[in-house]
Amino acid sequence: MLKSYFQKKLIEAGCDEAGRGCLAGPVYAAAVILPKDYKNNILNDSKQISEKKREILRTEIEREAIAFAVGIVDNVEIDKINILNASFLAMHRAVEKLSSIPELLLIDGNRFNPYPSIPHECIIKGDGKFLSIAAASILAKTYRDDFMFDAHQKQPEYAWNKNKGYPTKVHRDAIRKIGTTSIHRMSFRLLPEQLTLDI
Numbered sequence: 001m002l003k004s005y006f007q008k009k010l011i012e013a014g015c016d017e018a019g020r021g022c023l024a025g026p027v028y029a030a031a032v033i034l035p036k037d038y039k040n041n042i043l044n045d046s047k048q049i050s051e052k053k054r055e056i057l058r059t060e061i062e063r064e065a066i067a068f069a070v071g072i073v074d075n076v077e078i079d080k081i082n083i084l085n086a087s088f089l090a091m092h093r094a095v096e097k098l099s100s101i102p103e104l105l106l107i108d109g110n111r112f113n114p115y116p117s118i119p120h121e122c123i124i125k126g127d128g129k130f131l132s133i134a135a136a137s138i139l140a141k142t143y144r145d146d147f148m149f150d151a152h153q154k155q156p157e158y159a160w161n162k163n164k165g166y167p168t169k170v171h172r173d174a175i176r177k178i179g180t181t182s183i184h185r186m187s188f189r190l191l192p193e194q195l196t197l198d199i
Helices: 051-064 075-081 083-096 131-154 169-178
Strands: 012-018 027-033 067-073 104-108 120-123
Touching (some): 027 083, 027 131, 051 131, 067 083, 067 131, 075 083
Parallel strands (some): 012 104, 104 120
16 A cells, blocks of 8 residues: 655645646646545556546545645647646646645655745655555546547547547547647657658
8 A cells, every 4th residue: 555644744745747748738737635544545656547446536535635736737838848847837836726735745756846935855656655646646647638538529530538648659640641739739749750740
């Protein structure tokens, strides 16, 4: 089972993002403060859990959390500031929306742009080590998936209901055949032969 906290005496918010490697759509991040005595044997890194279980966990996390929030940085901003900075900004936006102020941020990964006045700890593969980070990964993933499902209704030819914007063959074939959309990240290498892509 994952750990309940990093520092027992501090109010901790776990933070994680989803959609960093996608060719289309925003990057989403979540911040979650869980009770110190919270336990869950199923909760884990969102990539290790089925879509159905993620939805069940999302409902429970939102019910049980002391506070949670989601931050978004869209593809236009991503193209301006790059995906790494966009991921950090999405986390900042999630933290600033929390109804309780954390005393420590637990960040999934090895890098972070410090949030004003709140210390942080970067934890590699933290979504598989701490419950609060895993909870954040579930929220970020499910909220982003919701966005991509909605986008699929408008542009089903890209199969975003299945690939969620990641660079699958079907997605890249659609870009090659139809072109790009208003939610594609133009700073990304959308096709291997990017130089010949007419956009």
